Amino acid sequence: MSQRRTRLAAAGLAAGAALTLCATTGTAHAGAAGFYVSLQTNSNVRSAPSTQNVPVLNTGSTRDRYYMDGVCYVHGQPVTAGGYHTDVWYRGTVHDGVDLSKGPYRNVWAWGGNVNVGQDPADSVDLCRN
Known part of the structure; x- marks a missing residue:
């Protein structure tokens, strides 16, 4: 019986560690919509990987249901x-899960500092090919 408890406890610790790792590093997640990453609240979405002369298409809500799928980077x-510096920008389709009347915004860009992937560029995200 104690051996079974030990195995169950070890499995529980491993699952808890995996969930904690995903939550703290902001890694990409697999869900019903496929591969996606969450964005920081109030993140701007743009039509090009720049802030210079590129208007903001949308600014995410103040709640944490703003996410991007079909992601690549440049x-x-x-x-x-x-306090964060990067030249990495992520492209994909952005969804506002709070205000469903907004978007989805397809083939748009978000600055790497606003994309929850842990590091820029994220190991799990490919370089944009086109």
Whole structure:
């Protein structure tokens, strides 16, 4: 009986560690819509990987249901904000899960500092090919 408890406890610890890792590193998740990453609240979505002369198409809600799928990345305009600096921009389709009247925004860009992937560029995201 104690051996079974030990195995169950070990399995529970492993599952808990995996969930904690995903939550803390902001890695990409697999869900019903496929591969996706969450975006920081109030993140801007743009039509190009730059803030210069590129209007904001949408700004995410203040709640954490703003996400992007079909993701790839490029090196674009470097940006520093909130103590974070990167030139990585992610392209994909952005969904606002709070305000369903907005979007989806297809083939749009979000600055790497606003995409929850843990590091830029994320190991699990491919370089954009086109």
